[in-house]
Amino acid sequence: METDPVVQLVDVVAVLDRFPALAGATLTVQRGEIVLLRGPNGAGKTTLLRLCAGLLPPTRGSAIVLGLDLSVHRQAVRSRVGLLGHSNGLYTDLTVSENVSFWGATVGASSDEIAAALDRMGLAARLSGVPVRKLSAGQRRRTALACLIARRAELWLLDEPHAGLDVAGRDELDTVLRAARAAGATMIVASHELDRAGALATRMVDVAGGQVRSAT
Amino acid sequence: MTASTTQETVRRPTGTPLTRALGIATLIGLAWFVAFGLFLSPDDVVQKKGVRILYLHVPSAWLAYLAFIVTAISSAAYLSKRTRSLTWDRLAGASAEVGVLFMGITLLTGSLWGRISWGVYWVWDSRVTTTAFLFVTYLGYLAVRGLGGTHHQRARRSAVVALLSVLEIPLVHFSVEWWRPLHQQESIANGKLSGLMLFSLFVGVIVFTLMYVWLVLHRQRLLAMQDALDDHGLEFAIAERREEAVF
Amino acid sequence: MNSLEVTRLVAVKDLRIELRSRVLINQVLPFAAIVMVLFAFALDNDGILDRVAPGLIWLATLFSMLVVVQRSFAVEAGDGALDALRTAGVPAQGIYFGKAIALGLQLMVLEILLFGAAFVLYNSRIAAAAGIGLLITSALAASCGLGLVGTLYGGLTTGTKGRESLLPLLLLPVVAPVLIGATRATEAALGVGGISMREGWAWVALLVTYALLFGIGGSVAFGPLVDDGA
């Protein structure tokens, strides 16, 4: 089984403005796994995801994502992972399809690929010409996911994907994530929604005090 | 390390025998310099007592420029991979702080001297204007140093800003020079100063340079202590953070 | 993904956002216009306005530019798009030049309005036919320089708490050469201030040098300044 690790963190310390948000985190994620991070607020889940996305360097320890060392090749890692954080990273004045096209174009995606990404998130028809500003929270989240698909992200890092969505929006999101899982996506999901995200995950880990333990 | 020496180093935390010798030499030099500048040297024929301000003005200006050159060089040294060390960053910061202080003194003494010799505090002469821009630019640099982040984030960001300022200085200088080509006559170059006056100026430059070295050494060590304290805080914070984990 | 492609992409994206949100047209241009009117009140003196018009035009450009730069990066920081751009692994040079081009174009629109305002309010006139070429070239060169410098320092002051107030402190001293150069060149074109046409072109050369130097410096410095994680 230990053939294709996508994420390998060993004793990683990561510092945010003097605060050690990660204090010796160790985690391995294999390709095709969907790992659920659970833990209280401030446990270090967001920092763990941002570290894996190449947004901040490991202060200590070894962090390897997609076979690349994060203390050296963060730029290369960034173009291959997709982070969906608390904010969606969308340009609210642009339309759905303009957003997806923009992010797709950063990796040179063809118009077919972009159409396919919109289609997979159910955004192809009515919504594609609507400015993001006018969308509901759930539709924005779907647009952001479509951007990840268009960007051909190999590893999805989802930070509280259900937060701020109503029940219909959550159901929508679950459908979409299940489809992605079926398509073989690798994901790390931080969530408080254990019943929803738990059903989706192939494995759960606990995060606390900037460290990671396998859930029992 | 015995208790008494620890006491000693706490009392003089950033001092060493070398800096102490330097400090004493500076103090003696300063006393001498003030005696010459204020009392022993004669009044100038044209500038009268105003010339005594020059003894402060010229050395401070020289030091401010020296300080900014040191900042630029240490910033470049930090950015170069071979010599990457936070010591360079701290040297750059310490030198810039001292430079800003001396540049402030330069502007102040310059305008007082100008009031005496030209009757106005400020002229839009190219040298004065460039100096004022430089002063504001390095205030900006110090503000960038205070933006926070880890030590290396601070170091990289401020080193880049310091080098951009180096890019900016000649552009500002040339444009201002071109804009106001009128020069006030240089007081030193036109040979009106007597031997004793020149000597006072010379003493001033030497003493101020010694003072600069002393100030930068101490300030740099103070910054190192600050950083070390942050690092200790980090060790402590990591341990504390690990305690938080209840699985 | 090469930098050139990213440059085009980012520039088009920024301009499209501007066209949709109309912040420049609805907020910045009226602001610049009111500054011009206020200058007229403050300097209400026969013949003075006519003579200082070039300086006022460029001063108003600089102040409005601060707003445009902040807006240019607020668009990125608002919904975490700057993080998204970072995670996209897009070359920093591409982002830099793309945003600089968009900023420069917006500044040119602003300058056209300000020249129009000076024409109407201050009764400014172009001295000779040759003045038109000088005016256009100097405005182009100045916009390039301002766009490049504005993007550079705008990037540095984006993001975390309370950095926005640093922008004027860092930016205004740096753009002083543009203010001087563009004002002299405009004076030459408008035939005020006793500057010859030839001298005006020399100032344009300064503006071009400025844009080139900061273009090179900025393309190296922008990445490390914007990307904090190191």
Add this chain to the structure above:
Amino acid sequence: MEIRFVVISYIATFGGIGVLVAVMLRRARALAQRLPPEDRPWT
């Protein structure tokens, strides 16, 4: 007037430097209380 300006210059210059030195040394002493000696490799 000249004398006054000369005196102001000297007081401002050495006063300014003096204040910086005083602040620096006081701060250094405060920090030294909280740091082990090995963090001061120059001593």
